[in-house]
Amino acid sequence: MTLWIGAAVAAGVWLLLLFSMAMATKTPDVKPGPATGALGEESPALVDLITGGWRLTGEAASATVLDLAAKGALAIEEVGPEFSLVRLRREPGDLKPYEKLVYDHVRSLAVDGVVATGALAEGSRDIGRWRKSFRKKVIVEARALGLSRMRWSKAQAALLWVTAAGVAVMVGIAAEASGFAADTPDSEGSPGVAAGFFCLLLLGGLMSRLNGERGTKLGAETAGRWLGVQKHLADTGRFGEQPAASVTIWGRHLAYAAALGLAPRAVTSLPITTTADANRAWSDYGGMWHPVQVRYRSRRFWGRKPLTLIGHGLLAGMMIGVWVFIGLGFATAYDLWPQALLVPTPLLIAGTIAAIPIAFTIIDYSGNTVIEGQIVRLRVFGESSGDSPSNPSYYCAIDEGRSREVDAFGLSAEHYGPLSEGDRVRAVAGRKLGWIRNIEVLERARPRGTTYDDTGEHKIDAPEHLGEVKVIPGRTRNEDTEDEGGVRPADLVTPADIKQALGLDVGPAEAYTDTPVLPAVVRIRSIRYRTATGTTVDVHAGTGRRSRTLMVLPSALSRAQGRQIKGLGINAMLHPGIVSVVTDQGTFMIHVTSASGPPSSDKMMDLAHTAAERMSRLPQGRR
Amino acid sequence: MITLIVVIVIVAVLALMIVSVYNRLVRSRNAVDNAWAQIDVQLKRRYDLIPNLVETVKGYAAHERQTLEAVTAARSTAINAQGPADRAAAENALTGALKNLFAVAESYPDLKASRNFAELQEELATTENRIAYSRQYYNDAVLTYNNAIQTVPANIVAGMTGFTARVYFQAPGEERGTVQVRF
Numbered sequence: 001m002t003l004w005i006g007a008a009v010a011a012g013v014w015l016l017l018l019f020s021m022a023m024a025t026k027t028p029d030v031k032p033g034p035a036t037g038a039l040g041e042e043s044p045a046l047v048d049l050i051t052g053g054w055r056l057t058g059e060a061a062s063a064t065v066l067d068l069a070a071k072g073a074l075a076i077e078e079v080g081p082e083f084s085l086v087r088l089r090r091e092p093g094d095l096k097p098y099e100k101l102v103y104d105h106v107r108s109l110a111v112d113g114v115v116a117t118g119a120l121a122e123g124s125r126d127i128g129r130w131r132k133s134f135r136k137k138v139i140v141e142a143r144a145l146g147l148s149r150m151r152w153s154k155a156q157a158a159l160l161w162v163t164a165a166g167v168a169v170m171v172g173i174a175a176e177a178s179g180f181a182a183d184t185p186d187s188e189g190s191p192g193v194a195a196g197f198f199c200l201l202l203l204g205g206l207m208s209r210l211n212g213e214r215g216t217k218l219g220a221e222t223a224g225r226w227l228g229v230q231k232h233l234a235d236t237g238r239f240g241e242q243p244a245a246s247v248t249i250w251g252r253h254l255a256y257a258a259a260l261g262l263a264p265r266a267v268t269s270l271p272i273t274t275t276a277d278a279n280r281a282w283s284d285y286g287g288m289w290h291p292v293q294v295r296y297r298s299r300r301f302w303g304r305k306p307l308t309l310i311g312h313g314l315l316a317g318m319m320i321g322v323w324v325f326i327g328l329g330f331a332t333a334y335d336l337w338p339q340a341l342l343v344p345t346p347l348l349i350a351g352t353i354a355a356i357p358i359a360f361t362i363i364d365y366s367g368n369t370v371i372e373g374q375i376v377r378l379r380v381f382g383e384s385s386g387d388s389p390s391n392p393s394y395y396c397a398i399d400e401g402r403s404r405e406v407d408a409f410g411l412s413a414e415h416y417g418p419l420s421e422g423d424r425v426r427a428v429a430g431r432k433l434g435w436i437r438n439i440e441v442l443e444r445a446r447p448r449g450t451t452y453d454d455t456g457e458h459k460i461d462a463p464e465h466l467g468e469v470k471v472i473p474g475r476t477r478n479e480d481t482e483d484e485g486g487v488r489p490a491d492l493v494t495p496a497d498i499k500q501a502l503g504l505d506v507g508p509a510e511a512y513t514d515t516p517v518l519p520a521v522v523r524i525r526s527i528r529y530r531t532a533t534g535t536t537v538d539v540h541a542g543t544g545r546r547s548r549t550l551m552v553l554p555s556a557l558s559r560a561q562g563r564q565i566k567g568l569g570i571n572a573m574l575h576p577g578i579v580s581v582v583t584d585q586g587t588f589m590i591h592v593t594s595a596s597g598p599p600s601s602d603k604m605m606d607l608a609h610t611a612a613e614r615m616s617r618l619p620q621g622r623r
Numbered sequence: 624m625i626t627l628i629v630v631i632v633i634v635a636v637l638a639l640m641i642v643s644v645y646n647r648l649v650r651s652r653n654a655v656d657n658a659w660a661q662i663d664v665q666l667k668r669r670y671d672l673i674p675n676l677v678e679t680v681k682g683y684a685a686h687e688r689q690t691l692e693a694v695t696a697a698r699s700t701a702i703n704a705q706g707p708a709d710r711a712a713a714e715n716a717l718t719g720a721l722k723n724l725f726a727v728a729e730s731y732p733d734l735k736a737s738r739n740f741a742e743l744q745e746e747l748a749t750t751e752n753r754i755a756y757s758r759q760y761y762n763d764a765v766l767t768y769n770n771a772i773q774t775v776p777a778n779i780v781a782g783m784t785g786f787t788a789r790v791y792f793q794a795p796g797e798e799r800g801t802v803q804v805r806f
Contacts, residue, residue, distance in 0.1 A: 077753055078661070079665070079753050079756040079757045079760060080657075080661050080764075081654065081657045085753070085756060114752060116756075288755060288756060288759060289756075404766075
């Protein structure tokens with residue numbers, strides 16, 4: 001009991017320490033300044049940060065689009081009710097990193113220099129990573145201008161962690177020494193360690209919740225001045241009703257109004273940080289952006305394999321037939337239904353229901369319906385939410401250019417894996433049952449919103465509570481390290497393989513001298529191949545379970561959503577320009593960086609297959 | 624008594640349905656009108672640019688009278704055209720005349736180097752692009768509206784209240800689709 005009291009007191013003292021540090025490091029009070037129409041030097045994204053309690057909102061990116069339009073790098077043109085175009089204008093010149101991120105995204109989507117505003121949500125980027133990248137870039141600038149800083153310094157954070165560890169140790173000792181040990185068999189491990197670990201996690205979580213970005217004195221003064229601008233804009237301009245295209249008239253005032261929360265209509269029409277809607281897609285098939293409504297029909301008689309649907313139809317017919325028979329039995333007992341029809345009626349109903357999918361199957365298979373168009377949506381739905389739904393159903397919606405409403409067809413996982421939104425395809429499908437029997441990619445999607453130049457910013461420590469990705473700088477390593485075990489990347493991918501798969505002439509393997517992709521403890525070997533034009537092919541490989549950490553890097557490096565590849569190793573993921581594969585022998589990742597964009601998926605997969613096969617044939621000593 | 628109540632309820636529900644359908648058709652029709660107004664704005668923009676273009680070209684290639692007159696005549700025809708189908712045909716003819724004009728301009732290096740000409744050319748290309756998108760939007764709105772007034776049961780209300788089908792903005796014989804014009 002004494003130990004528990006001691007642990008409780010220690011926890012209380014730690015909480016007091018945390019609270020006092022939080023109070024000491026909170027942002028200075030922001031006093032709104034007098035109303036003024038004079039705009040400052042800070043960009044709308046910065047203004048969004050400092051006037052929003054040092055938390056960036058979704059308006060910041062939309063405000064940046066408006067600001068780029070006001071400065072002439074883009075143009076927003078209204079061509080219909082709630083339908084506007086974003087047009088690339090002159091070369092943007094020097095842009096700030098977050099402005100470049102936004103501009104590059106618009107440029108990646110543009111067809112003939114134009115993208116519909118609604119289509120800003122499209123593209124293959126990883127939206128979560130994109131938002132994080134945008135936020136970090138804004139914070140870098142805010143810190144450089146002295147407007148913002150991390151809440152706790154390294155020393156303060158270290159003090160909190162060390163004291164939290166002390167509390168966790170006391171809790172662990174108390175748990176170990178108390179009756180827990182008596183009740184827990186030895187084979188289940190130490191309850192004290194578990195209790196201490198849990199306590200540390202809890203305290204660390206609490207500390208992280210209070211951590212984040214905070215304002216400096218200068219930042220608070222600047223925020224106050226901008227709140228005065230907000231008051232002036234709110235009193236004098238009716239920005240709430242203005243569409244995005246009115247930036248032609250209002251200029252930068254509209255961009256700042258958006259950042260200050262005064263232009264919701266303009267912000268809503270620029271969904272640059274919004275996840276693409278599963279039901280409303282934008283397609284550029286045919287050369288012009290247009291909206292396409294995607295319907296996901298009920299899976300009762302749609303989107304499944306024909307045999308499955310026939311089985312379901314038989315089962316449904318049988319069950320309904322039984323219930324109808326029971327119901328009619330009661331009706332017959334009260335002379336409400338003729339006795340002679342008691343059996344034939346449910347048989348007829350059951351037969352009709354069972355015959356529907358059979359008839360549809362015959363119709364679908366008797367004619368070869370070919371659908372040619374562009375994939376606008378690929379979705380996986382399952383019985384549980386999350387990244388890996390159980391019993392997943394795969395859907396593919398194809399815009400044929402003939403209708404603004406399309407039905408999403410069902411297809412198998414094997415067909416779904418290699419597809420990307422934006423691919424031009426030819427599919428053999430049944431329009432009655434909605435099942436794609438075969439699909440062929442005619443032309444791969446052009447890269448959209450893929451790799452963003454993010455050197456430098458992602459190394460800053462700018463946590464927004466838990467879950468931030470930090471790249472840990474470390475010493476460089478020679479790829480010929482003679483430590484035991486491991487796999488040599490040069491044995492997996494040779495210049496001849498790169499030439500065959502990617503068509504690139506590379507020199508001999510060089511040591512990888514960039515910042516190591518993972519800490520030394522993970523024991524990954526890396527090499528680089530280089531072409532005369534500057535294209536690089538990095539190969540990273542390792543053995544053991546830790547090497548599987550390579551699988552999480554491609555998302556961070558490419559800032560895009562990857563897709564799983566079936567039939568390659570135990571697990572394989574393909575991102576734009578990056579393929580990572582886990583095999584029984586180890587894990588490897590191949591990263592191609594080129595000024596002209598990433599290679600096509602087919603080429604990356606060819607190279608990955610070669611490397612995987614070579615990994616399986618490595619001599620035993622090299623594994 | 625009960626029969627009367629049932630009849631009143633049925634009539635009330637029917638009336639509500641009719642009002643709801645009517646309002647939907649009105650909104651759909653207004654969307655078409657609005658979309659047409661947007662096309663009009665872009666077309667007028669093009670009409671305003673053409674005289675300046677003709678004068679600029681005349682300064683360098685005065686003897687290309689036939690081509691210049693064709694452009695001027697096509698512009699007049701387009702301005703005076705009535706109705707979406709006629710107007711689409713006239714606009715297509717004007718686009719063709721402009722393409723000929725720009726093709727002729729290729730033979731005059733001084734004209735091609737003229738900043739005014741280059742700006743006009745870019746502005747016209749941008750306007751063509753906006754017209755294409757406005758046209759697409761208008762045709763989509765017309766499709767939605769025509770579907771609404773021709774499908775059961777809205778066609779009953781449409782017939783009673785005078786809603787008629789609208790014409791697409793496309794020349795007779797032209798497929799209803801995107802037309803990319805590049806100079």
